[in-house]
Amino acid sequence: MKNFDFHVPTKIIFGEGTIPQIGNEAKAYGKKVLLVYGKASIKKSGLYDKVIASLEEAGLDIVEHPGVKPNPVLSHLHKGVEIAKKEKVDFVLGVGGGSVVDESKGIAAGAMTDVDPWDFYIGKEDIKATLPVLTILTIPATGSEMNNSSVITNEETKEKVGFLDGHLYPKVSILDPSVTMTVGPDYTAYSAVDAISHLFEGYFTNTAGWLPIQDRLVEGLVKSIMESTEIILKDPEDYSGRATFMWCATLAWNGLCIAGIGDFAFPMHLLEHPLSGLYDIAHGAGLSITIPAWLTWMLDKDTSKIAQFAENALGINKGSQDRKAQKGVAALKSWFEKIGSPTSFSAAGIPDSDIENITDFTVKLAKIWGMDGDYTRDKIIELFKLCL
Amino acid sequence: MKNFDFHVPTKIIFGEGTIPQIGNEAKAYGKKVLLVYGKASIKKSGLYDKVIASLEEAGLDIVEHPGVKPNPVLSHLHKGVEIAKKEKVDFVLGVGGGSVVDESKGIAAGAMTDVDPWDFYIGKEDIKATLPVLTILTIPATGSEMNNSSVITNEETKEKVGFLDGHLYPKVSILDPSVTMTVGPDYTAYSAVDAISHLFEGYFTNTAGWLPIQDRLVEGLVKSIMESTEIILKDPEDYSGRATFMWCATLAWNGLCIAGIGDFAFPMHLLEHPLSGLYDIAHGAGLSITIPAWLTWMLDKDTSKIAQFAENALGINKGSQDRKAQKGVAALKSWFEKIGSPTSFSAAGIPDSDIENITDFTVKLAKIWGMDGDYTRDKIIELFKLCL
Numbered sequence: 001m002k003n004f005d006f007h008v009p010t011k012i013i014f015g016e017g018t019i020p021q022i023g024n025e026a027k028a029y030g031k032k033v034l035l036v037y038g039k040a041s042i043k044k045s046g047l048y049d050k051v052i053a054s055l056e057e058a059g060l061d062i063v064e065h066p067g068v069k070p071n072p073v074l075s076h077l078h079k080g081v082e083i084a085k086k087e088k089v090d091f092v093l094g095v096g097g098g099s100v101v102d103e104s105k106g107i108a109a110g111a112m113t114d115v116d117p118w119d120f121y122i123g124k125e126d127i128k129a130t131l132p133v134l135t136i137l138t139i140p141a142t143g144s145e146m147n148n149s150s151v152i153t154n155e156e157t158k159e160k161v162g163f164l165d166g167h168l169y170p171k172v173s174i175l176d177p178s179v180t181m182t183v184g185p186d187y188t189a190y191s192a193v194d195a196i197s198h199l200f201e202g203y204f205t206n207t208a209g210w211l212p213i214q215d216r217l218v219e220g221l222v223k224s225i226m227e228s229t230e231i232i233l234k235d236p237e238d239y240s241g242r243a244t245f246m247w248c249a250t251l252a253w254n255g256l257c258i259a260g261i262g263d264f265a266f267p268m269h270l271l272e273h274p275l276s277g278l279y280d281i282a283h284g285a286g287l288s289i290t291i292p293a294w295l296t297w298m299l300d301k302d303t304s305k306i307a308q309f310a311e312n313a314l315g316i317n318k319g320s321q322d323r324k325a326q327k328g329v330a331a332l333k334s335w336f337e338k339i340g341s342p343t344s345f346s347a348a349g350i351p352d353s354d355i356e357n358i359t360d361f362t363v364k365l366a367k368i369w370g371m372d373g374d375y376t377r378d379k380i381i382e383l384f385k386l387c388l
Numbered sequence: 389m390k391n392f393d394f395h396v397p398t399k400i401i402f403g404e405g406t407i408p409q410i411g412n413e414a415k416a417y418g419k420k421v422l423l424v425y426g427k428a429s430i431k432k433s434g435l436y437d438k439v440i441a442s443l444e445e446a447g448l449d450i451v452e453h454p455g456v457k458p459n460p461v462l463s464h465l466h467k468g469v470e471i472a473k474k475e476k477v478d479f480v481l482g483v484g485g486g487s488v489v490d491e492s493k494g495i496a497a498g499a500m501t502d503v504d505p506w507d508f509y510i511g512k513e514d515i516k517a518t519l520p521v522l523t524i525l526t527i528p529a530t531g532s533e534m535n536n537s538s539v540i541t542n543e544e545t546k547e548k549v550g551f552l553d554g555h556l557y558p559k560v561s562i563l564d565p566s567v568t569m570t571v572g573p574d575y576t577a578y579s580a581v582d583a584i585s586h587l588f589e590g591y592f593t594n595t596a597g598w599l600p601i602q603d604r605l606v607e608g609l610v611k612s613i614m615e616s617t618e619i620i621l622k623d624p625e626d627y628s629g630r631a632t633f634m635w636c637a638t639l640a641w642n643g644l645c646i647a648g649i650g651d652f653a654f655p656m657h658l659l660e661h662p663l664s665g666l667y668d669i670a671h672g673a674g675l676s677i678t679i680p681a682w683l684t685w686m687l688d689k690d691t692s693k694i695a696q697f698a699e700n701a702l703g704i705n706k707g708s709q710d711r712k713a714q715k716g717v718a719a720l721k722s723w724f725e726k727i728g729s730p731t732s733f734s735a736a737g738i739p740d741s742d743i744e745n746i747t748d749f750t751v752k753l754a755k756i757w758g759m760d761g762d763y764t765r766d767k768i769i770e771l772f773k774l775c776l
Binding site: 001002003004005006007008009010011012013014015016017018177209210211212213216217219220221223224227228239240243244247248251256259260 | 389390391392393394395396397398399400401402403404405406565597598599600601604605607608609611612615616627628631632635636639644647648
C-alpha cells in the first residue's frame, strides 16, 4: 500500500425527508446565500419551494443564480462570480446534479480572488480560499457532493477541464434519494456509467501491487451500482434502489477507494472529456464509449486485473485469464448497451470523420493533466479507432 | 436503506515515515500538549524520541501523562484531567493503541468541564466541548483513531463502559504501519478479532433489509482482515500485510459500514465487556469467546445472514442455508483458535463457576446501553453457557 492522506470533512445528511434541514445547516455559514441551480426541473418537482422555505425560515437572504447547463460552462461561472462579489454573499448553495455542484465550487473559489477562476482549472494558479459550499444533490453520479473536484467547459476554447483541490470539499451535502426518482432512464444509465468510471481509473491503472481492501471496495461498489441501476430501470420509484445507487455514487469518488493506491491515471476520462466538451453529450454517455475502448486496448497488454474484475464483480470464473478478461469486457459493453448508454461514436451521434479533431483536443488535455508522456497522439488515435 | 448522517472530520495521515509530521500538524492546535502514552514500549522502539523531537521542533511545550493501562481505568483518566487542567494544555496527543486513544478522548472531555467524566460514559451528562485530540496509533484494532467512541473501566465498580459522542473524533491521526511491526502474535490476533467484531454487530443485528453495499463492505473488510492477519503471523515485518490490516481496522469502525443500516445492537460487546473488565484479559480475547457463542445461539433463530456471510466472506457455498451457516460459525471459531485467540472461558483462564457474577455485570451494562429489553438475565445466562 502507498502512503496517503485521507481527509473528507463533508457532512452528509442522507435520506428521505431531509431537505428541510438545509436552512438550519446553512445558517452556520452566514446570512446571505447564493443559490445556484439549473433549469426549471427543481421548480416543477417542488424541490425549489422546499429549499426556499427552509432558507427563509432560517432567516437567510437569498440571491439566485439559475441556468447552470449540463457540462457547465465558464461564462456562466464568471457570471456567478460577478453576482457573488456584487452581492457579497457569505456562501454558495448548489441544488442540482454534478454540474450545478461543480459550478458552485468554481464560483466559491472565484468569489475570493481577482484571478480568473479558469486559471485554477488549468493549473496556472492555486486556490488560496473559497466561500463555503453546501449542496443538495438531485442526480447522483459525479461524487462532487463529497469530493474535492470540479469540472468546467470553456466554451470559447471548447476545453473541458477538471481539477482537484482540498478547498473544494462541500461543508454539507444533503442527499435525499426520493428527490432522484424523477431522474429518467437515460440519465440513470449515464450516471451509472459515470460512477463506475470513477472506480475504474484507479482500479485498472494503479501500480501499487497487492490492494485487497481497495480492490474489494471497488468490486463491491460496481456490483451494487449495477444491481441498483437495474432495479431503478425496472421501477423508478424503488426507494432502496435509488438510495443504494445514490450512496454508491458518492462513495465511488470521495477518496475512499483510491486511498493507498498511489499514483494512477485517468485514460477513460482523458478520452471522454473532448467528446462531451465538443458534442455536448452527457459525460456518462461518452464514458460508455471510452471505457470499453480502453479496456479492449488493454486486452493486448495485460489481462490480469481485467480478469480479476470479471471474476469478482461479474462472476465470470471459467476459462483462462485472457478468456475471462475478454468475456468481462464484452459483458460490460453489453451491459452499457442494455441500460441504454452508447458504446460507439455512431451510437452517440459523433461523426467518425471527426476523429482527428477530437484527437487534437485530447492531446491538449493530456498535456494539462500531465499524461502526454504515456498518451501520445498515435496512441490516442489508436484508442479512438476502438470507439468507432 | 435507513436515513443517516455521516460526518467523519478526522484527517488520516497514513504510511511509512509519517511520524515526523506530527509537530507540524499539532502546532495548529496550540502551544502546549498533553502527551498521553502507555508503558515503556514506545521508548524502547524509538517512537517516543521521534515524537518528542518533532513536537520540540515545532516549538511546542510538552506535559507528559504516561502509564495508560490496556483496558484503561478511570482513576488514571482522572489524573490526566487534573494535569491537563493544572497545566492548561491546549490539546491532547495520544501515542499508543486503542486504550491510549480512548483515555486521551476522556481526558480531553474531562478537561473542559467540572463534571466527573465518568458521567459522560454512563450517559448521565452530555459533552459540551473537548480539547482537540490528535493520535499516533501503534496497535490497530479499536478504530478509535477515526471514530467518536471511547471505552473506560471504572476499577472501583468494575464496570467497563463505552459511549459515542460527535466531539470525540480526533482532529488528526497518524497511522504508520511500520510502527506496528513490533505488535506480537497475541495482540495481532486479538486485534483481528476486535476489528471483525466491530463489523459483525451492525451486519448481523440490523433490520434494514436490502443493504448490498454495506454488506459487501463488511464482507470485503473481514476477508481482507483475515488475509492480512495470516500474512502478519507468518512474517511480522510484511509491510503490505501490516498496512492492509491497519487501514481495515480503521475502516471497520469509523461509521462507513454502519451508514444507512439504521438501529443495531451490540450483543457480542455486551457479553465481552464484563470479561475484560473483570479479568483484565484483552478485549479481542474476550470477543473471540463471545462472537462464536452469540452466532451459535443465532443458529437456532435465523440463519439467513450467517449463511450469507459464510458464502461471501468464507467461500462456503455448498449445502442448505442452515448447513452453510453452521459451517460458517465452525470455520470462524476454528480460525480464531488457529490465530491463537481463546474461544472459551477456560481457554482464557476464566472460571466457569463465575458465570453468575459475570451475568450480574452484564445485566447492569445491558441497562446502561438500553439493551435490557432484548437481553434479559435468562438470555444472558443462556449465552454465557455457550462460552464454557
